[in-house]
Amino acid sequence: MNISVAVSGASGYAGGEVLRLLSTHPEVRIGAITAHSSAGSRLGEVQPHLHSLAGRIIEETNPANLAGHDVVFLALPHGASAEVAAQLPPEVLVIDAGADHRLEDADAWHRFYGSEHAGTWPYGLPELPGARDALRNARRIAVPGCYPTSALLALTPGFAAGLLQPDDVVIVSASGASGAGKALKSHLLGSEMMGGMSPYGVGGSHRHTPEVEQGLGWAAGAPVTVSFTPTLAPMSRGILTTATARVTPGTTAEQLREAWETAYDDEPFVTLLPLGQWPATKSVLGSNFAQLQLAFDEHAGRVVVSCAIDNLTKGTAGGAVQSMNIALGLPEITGLTGSGVAP
Amino acid sequence: MNISVAVSGASGYAGGEVLRLLSTHPEVRIGAITAHSSAGSRLGEVQPHLHSLAGRIIEETNPANLAGHDVVFLALPHGASAEVAAQLPPEVLVIDAGADHRLEDADAWHRFYGSEHAGTWPYGLPELPGARDALRNARRIAVPGCYPTSALLALTPGFAAGLLQPDDVVIVSASGASGAGKALKSHLLGSEMMGGMSPYGVGGSHRHTPEVEQGLGWAAGAPVTVSFTPTLAPMSRGILTTATARVTPGTTAEQLREAWETAYDDEPFVTLLPLGQWPATKSVLGSNFAQLQLAFDEHAGRVVVSCAIDNLTKGTAGGAVQSMNIALGLPEITGLTGSGVAP
């Protein structure tokens, strides 16, 4: 209990989830809790599920309030996090749940976000090859997007093993509503969402597309082209990603399974399910776990990988805390061992 | 009100939906209502939403009870419908909501269903090129599967116009729980389904795969290879299909849009939405309408088409009634003009 942590953006879903996880993290003391429009309120008013922190007062998000902590989590709109981070001392561990420092390619950043590129930070998806080395002792960490987390967990083993063709990946993901945040938009109303599904960002326009291509490119050692379609599902949390790629000629089902088994056998949070069992977002709800399964469709020449995560936990706050643990030299699973909340 | 209709399988979801639509169809008189294990019950016990038919007694499904009607709807497990149909006179219009007579390829039937092929009937998806000619005066009609309905509506215009490549179609669909019927399986319990998503039949094993390939092959004039992944979404009704295919080199966004516009401009039940608006399953809930939108992802070289239908209405019972109307020479939209029930 000797690491002090500040959390900004505490009134949003990502910030709330960071606080939920940290509230039972045994090595952490929660310091400043900051937000913007709700500054001055009791946390219990805006995050009534955070019982042990209900009486804490939300402070304004600014460098002064965030100062003096060992770790600062930024759960802010893109643009804002880069600005705040620039004012924090280099020895503070800054973990950005936003998009500002995920992309290496300044052009891609500009094309999809329309602003100046703020630079690239170590990428907080520890299960990627080599990622833990970059995170160890890092003082700046970019938390991956929720869709990219699921997509990269799904396909990286195949690309890393050289079994997949990079030119025609197709990914369709279904996300719960919390992925869209707390913005008051009519299509996010309960009346509109309950009982129905719809797509958005179709045709490659979703901002997570370049991030998925970047991450798969790392594994493939070559550019990867992705057709990515996100859809909005009638649930609060969870991402179910269906990711398919053409296999390289001659690849067998056994080779495919072995590649994923090898990649994840020792991973504490990623489970390749036994044959015959399929991922379900409810099985990982509220947890830092990811479930995967794959099938080789020989007829179509494609591997199909299904990956289920909780978009707010493994997809955001859980991945952030996992990366914090690595950066601080704590056991990686500290504070993250909770099971999925099912049914 | 002079066409007499019998409905078998009346205790299931498909049979219930046929009855719901027929109960307000102005040209139809509902005769025998049959089922198996619930025979002898009041319909109101097993289908409490069918208020105007609540007092009707369910009879046993057999040729004698189905005899003497102008039209017989079969909403039975596959295998059963072929058996019953064989005992009905040729002049009766038999509309099979099951799978028995959809596939032309006896080998594909055997591979996916494991039984003897029962022969092929005219395919009840009027929006396919040439389909109405085959349905006019038909006395046997095979109602398409719910997933194939959405997939064929999504991609047929592009194949028919020669703009799509047949060798690498990828389709991911999300379906409401009613698509799985009333079978008492633990993964279909409300506790398990609400708030979560999961895939099934991954890797090309779903029985609708050959039906989608068959239908797209008709449009392409050549074999089409499809990677199809169905997923189960936390809603009672609705299918949201994301269908993508590689475009032929040189194809423009304008050509693509024109192909779909041309195909559907005069269709009463299929709407290509204005640019910027995306399909939503709630917009078609309980209705015979389909909503489509497409985007050309030039970067990935793929067109992505989104299609929303109600799996029980346009995907089953509505398509069946629409086909009945055509076969009987009634105006095609008779009894099917109801809007989606939203929000």
Added chain:
Amino acid sequence: MNISVAVSGASGYAGGEVLRLLSTHPEVRIGAITAHSSAGSRLGEVQPHLHSLAGRIIEETNPANLAGHDVVFLALPHGASAEVAAQLPPEVLVIDAGADHRLEDADAWHRFYGSEHAGTWPYGLPELPGARDALRNARRIAVPGCYPTSALLALTPGFAAGLLQPDDVVIVSASGASGAGKALKSHLLGSEMMGGMSPYGVGGSHRHTPEVEQGLGWAAGAPVTVSFTPTLAPMSRGILTTATARVTPGTTAEQLREAWETAYDDEPFVTLLPLGQWPATKSVLGSNFAQLQLAFDEHAGRVVVSCAIDNLTKGTAGGAVQSMNIALGLPEITGLTGSGVAP
């Protein structure tokens, strides 16, 4: 098809439901469709489920645009409807889905709504004793609130038969989110609503409380005191009301059942279910039907009545169209025979 109808408030849920029902009403021609902030848009943009009306342009809500129709539906915020109604000629049938003209007691109006009382119109719940007489040839109709519709259908037979005590009625209702309208409030977001329930307006503060007391008072012939608690349920539509009252001493279960049977045996839209079957909001979804069941809890000395309606249909737009039919001398069920959309 010779009655011309204008619908104001067409961008909201109540207005949308009026349009949905009218779009298949055989005696009605839909004229002006008006709203405020969405004036100028295609209806299909804001109500994408109303397929047959998608191309219609929304006009501004004002007396000029509403003029020249036989019937005008007002689905406006309270206050606004009284203002618009005052400018419409007396021979036009004006049906107000808002609250302005429901209450007889100007004090109660002032206490719960804080503004000037605009006067009382015939109450559009035809199933109440004597209601049809008041509605026949009426040219102003106040559509009941959705909760009062369910509560009055639940308890009126018992009060009318003198079997219930007026001093201690307790009603708890669960409503779908559409009852709260399209207002952009954070507690109505899908993320917040899906998978959870919460109460609101507890302790008698909900504006429907005096309306329920007024209606039960009509049946009891004496003031009735009601404790009413509304709750918000994770569904888009539907109200499930649990209404209980103390029975008068000596009352038997048979007398109770007979009172409800007598009241509803001839009603086209209200079903007292057979013993052993309980109402379900899904059984009436999208329909004008109400389902009821009652139980006599002798131990507690209370009758418990359960009533399920669709808040937007029987609870608002369906009741409005039913009342219109009566006022215009049409068969009461015209355009309202559609079954519930289940599952």
Added chain:
Amino acid sequence: MNISVAVSGASGYAGGEVLRLLSTHPEVRIGAITAHSSAGSRLGEVQPHLHSLAGRIIEETNPANLAGHDVVFLALPHGASAEVAAQLPPEVLVIDAGADHRLEDADAWHRFYGSEHAGTWPYGLPELPGARDALRNARRIAVPGCYPTSALLALTPGFAAGLLQPDDVVIVSASGASGAGKALKSHLLGSEMMGGMSPYGVGGSHRHTPEVEQGLGWAAGAPVTVSFTPTLAPMSRGILTTATARVTPGTTAEQLREAWETAYDDEPFVTLLPLGQWPATKSVLGSNFAQLQLAFDEHAGRVVVSCAIDNLTKGTAGGAVQSMNIALGLPEITGLTGSGVAP
């Protein structure tokens, strides 16, 4: 980590939740995991959300397999738990999540459960007056029913303070589907449950009625009469209870609030919310917390108390672990500090 625990009924929802909580309980080592029909399976097959226990093999539920543990949790059908418990040594702490040992009144047991009364054990709702004394060092504990937990938390303070009249309590509760367990019944299918609500056990027939009356009677020091109506809501978890009682003449709103404040100010898991904030089941989802709020309806002469719990956590497994902690002399909150999983 030196207390060994066995969990029977591990394939059901209650057993799964016990395991979920114990898997992160710092003082507990999970020994035998037993069930009946799934004995021999990996736990991961039937409870795929319990990641850290996925590889454990389920054993048959019998005294031999349960022997040798410090604590045995029984999550079995009523009847079965009494039978198993009778074969466990007296020094083992046996915690029964079933109904067998909750009721003091053998007649009430017989009337509602139809079998022989198995005797009464200390009641595991620590927040009741005097309950902790009975639980300290207990070796047999009856876990309360989920509805009674919410109802007793709601009304006990008022009865204990003498502010409520015992003759006319009305309680209406909405429960998520998991309260009905994993039984394969058609009305529990996702298709039937999603998007709708229905009541059951109306008229005082639900088995939790005598348990609620018993518990309120303890607080009132006199028999309490309750009209209890449970309803099934479209969510997996959660109970929202609306409980109302007539206040004794002369009681003020301040006295009421003070009674509840006094009762719960020091309780670690029960929160009386600040005025203006209402309970929500999502705020306590997956947690051992209960949220309450009350309102005095002076017009109706009733206090209305709203209480939200998670039926599987505070309503079953969380309450069970909390009681275990007390019985074993551990800090009461050990292993139970997790927040609600929201949104």
